[in-house]
Amino acid sequence: MSEQRGRRSFWTWGWQSDEPSQAEREEMAQQLSANYGREVKAPPIPLIDDIELRDPRLKVPDTLAEIVTCDKTERIIHTYGGHFLELNRALKGDFAEPPDAVAYPANETELESVLDWCDSHSFAVIPYGGGTTVVNGVSIPATVSGAVTIDLERLNQVLEVDEISLAARIQAGIFGPDLESALRPQGFTLRHFPQSFPWSTLGGWIVTRSGGHYATNHTHIDDFVESMRMLTPSGWWESRRLPGSGAGPSPDRMIMGSEGTLGIVTEAWMRIQRRPTFRASAGVLFPSFESAYTACRHIAQAKLWPANLRLLDPSEASRAAGLDGKQALLIIGFESAEVPQGNFIQEAVKIAREYQGLIADEDIRTSDGSGETTGREGAVGNWRSSFIGVNAGLTNGLGVVGDTFETAITWDRWPEFDAVVREEVTKVLNEVFNGAGTLSCRFTHVYTDGPAPYYTFSGLSTPGGEAEQWQAIKDAASEAVIKAGGTITHHHSVGRMHRKGWSEQRPALFEAALKGAKKQLDPNGILNPGVLFDS
Ligand SMILES: Cc1cc2nc3c(=O)[nH]c(=O)nc-3n(C[C@H](O)[C@H](O)[C@H](O)COP(=O)(O)OP(=O)(O)OC[C@H]3O[C@@H](n4cnc5c(N)ncnc54)[C@H](O)[C@@H]3O)c2cc1C
Incomplete structure (x- = not known):
């Protein structure tokens, strides 16, 4: 059905053309073996023909046959979102809860027909965009007796x-x-x-x-x-x-x-x-994370509004930008279609230098409106490539437990928040990975009243232990974030994964009000059951 851009991969993010080859996965397995001192194998990718799928529990009426399909491949492709444990299950050929059918409405009239059909039979409806949810937002709950995934990709103009x-x-x-x-x-x-x-x-x-x-x-x-x-x-x-x-x-x-x-x-x-044509950027090094986040706070509070203000702690700066593991990196970027940005970057760098930021004048880049791209060399360029070149397929199924959790907290509570989160998560990481796990942090977004820290953890699991080990770390992270006053998610959303944390941070009456709205808009509770709350 997906004639526009080829098939979506069923075991990694994106398209089949994004999938790494088995040879690349085996090379990655060898690298992991060398890093962790343990043998790591790259299991073969299952063939769709070999995957067992239960029969659809519904029959598509003839009137919808052009829009709705029970094709096996379509049901497989739409079973999971983008969380690494979902992709691991896909790699094992585990498709216990597929949608029974997948709909591809090409216009609003077709969408109405599909939704009417689902509502009149009380089939669960799972809206599906790109399927990149990392919070189980497109999974089919085991409790429903019929589920239709509605893929919106034909509404694309x-x-x-x-x-x-x-x-x-x-x-x-x-x-x-x-x-x-x-x-x-x-x-x-x-x-x-x-x-x-x-x-x-x-x-x-x-x-x-x-x-x-x-x-x-x-x-x-x-x-x-x-x-x-x-x-x-x-x-x-x-x-x-x-x-x-x-x-x-x-x-x-x-x-x-x-x-x-x-x-x-x-x-x-x-x-x-x-489209912006004026740009300015700088990668500023700091001797410590503390000096770097203090500078970051002052730049945000000066309301210069840089488009980019990404802070990488020393561990993240080493992994993603090739630094020495001691220095933090603050990437500052300005852009505009209308106004030269040179003065803004100079002001931001001035503040950074007041808090021990190191950058030579010649490394501050500006472009003059010609549209030329600058400032993508060195540590900043390394970070950019690792950010854009993100690829799940290489480590999927190799035993790597690698995930992120992201949150936000006000500046007055930030240093203590960071200390609590690191302590609680490191404790569990050490237990789970015998001291060989890693935890790093960057700021993805920065507000005048606080940062949005994004933590990445990683380690090599015991064979088959990925889900259990991930759960132990995730529970510790979520509890620490909520206990220390943060939000369970800054931008990855709630889905089915963050419901507990969300229920602890929102007013209880808000849930009741939201459920009232749901009852009005979706009286039979067919829309994405189990996401946000029990419906
Ligand atoms: C590698 C990677 C990097 C990521 N980086 C970021 C990031 O930088 N920032 C960020 O915010 N998130 C990020 N995410 C998470 C994810 O990409 C976002 O949540 C994104 O907004 C999901 O969009 P999607 O089209 O893939 O939606 P899907 O994953 O298909 O769906 C997400 C949720 O929205 C619902 N939905 C989808 N379309 C509709 C619609 N038209 N109407 C009603 N409901 C709908 C689904 O039912 C589901 O609950 C990342 C995920 C991955 C895998």
Whole structure:
């Protein structure tokens, strides 16, 4: 069905063309064996023909035969999202809970027909964008007796561009690169680049409140949404295009973060921008993490609004940017379509130097509006390549337990928060990996009142022990984050994975209010059951 860009991989992020070869996986297994002093093997990738799948528990009516399929490959491809444990299960050929059918509506009328059919039979409906959820957002709950995944990839057009207000009407199933390609000829960009940009969709970004390119100011997709249109089992929901409004609670804010539980977003008016041509950047080294985050706070609070303000702790700077393991790296970047950025970077560097930041004048890069890209050499270039070149397939199924958790905390509590999280997580990492696990941190986004730290942990599991070991670390991390006053997620969303943490941080009455809204919009509770809360 996916004629536009070839088949989605069923065991790694993205397309089949993104899959590493078995030879590359075996080379990675050898590297891991050398690093950990233990034999690591790369099991073969299962063939789709060899995977056992239960029969569909529903029959597609003839009227929907062009839109809905029970094809085995489609059901396999749509069984999992992008969390490494899901991909590990796929590699083992474990597809115990596939969708019974997959729908590809090409327009709103077809979407209405599919949703009506599901609602009248109480089939669970799983909206599916790019399937890059890392919180089990597209899994099929074992409790349902029939499930239809609705893949939005055929709703993939930029429908209108308003060059006066700088906004575009865009369909929800469009993938990041296609969205940017459609805006580029007119000189525009959305400038929302999550790390999963190549494989994720506008609709997925909106309902998960995705965090993107901008490290300050416009951090979440929320800031770019002008209005949206959504289909619910109770009818259509469409908000009015407005630059701002104080008319009661915002209908858009209710949908952002709803993760497919209240309706299926079909399109949105998004705020766009002219493509930047003026750029300035600097990679500043610091003798300690503490001096670096202090500088970072002062730069954020100076309200210079750099597009990039990524801070890597010494461990992360060593792994991702090739530094010596002692220094922290702060990557600062400014960009604009209208205004030269040289003065801004000079101000930011001045602040960084006040807090022990080291950078030579000649390493501060600016470009003059010609569109030329600068500042991608050295440590900054290394970091950029490792950020963009992220690839799950190489280590999947090799026993690596590698994951991230991300949060946000106010500056007054930050140093203590970091100490508590590191202590609690390191304790479990040491138990699980006998002292051979790693934990590092970077700031993905920075606010005037606090950072959004993003922790990465990794280690080699005992054979077959990945799920249990990951759970022990994840539980320790989640408990520490909530206990120390952070949020269970800054941008990866709640899904089915973060429900406990979310229930502990939100007001109890908020859940009741949300469930009331769900009852109104989705009376039979068919939309993404088990995501956010029990429905
Ligand atoms: C390698 C990698 C890097 C990542 N980097 C980032 C990052 O930098 N920033 C970030 O925020 N996240 C990141 N993520 C997480 C993920 O990419 C985001 O949550 C993203 O917004 C999901 O978009 P998607 O189109 O893949 O949605 P999916 O994974 O398909 O779905 C996510 C959720 O949204 C629902 N949904 C999808 N489309 C619709 C729709 N049109 N209407 C209603 N519900 C819908 C689904 O049911 C599901 O609950 C990353 C994930 C991976 C694997």
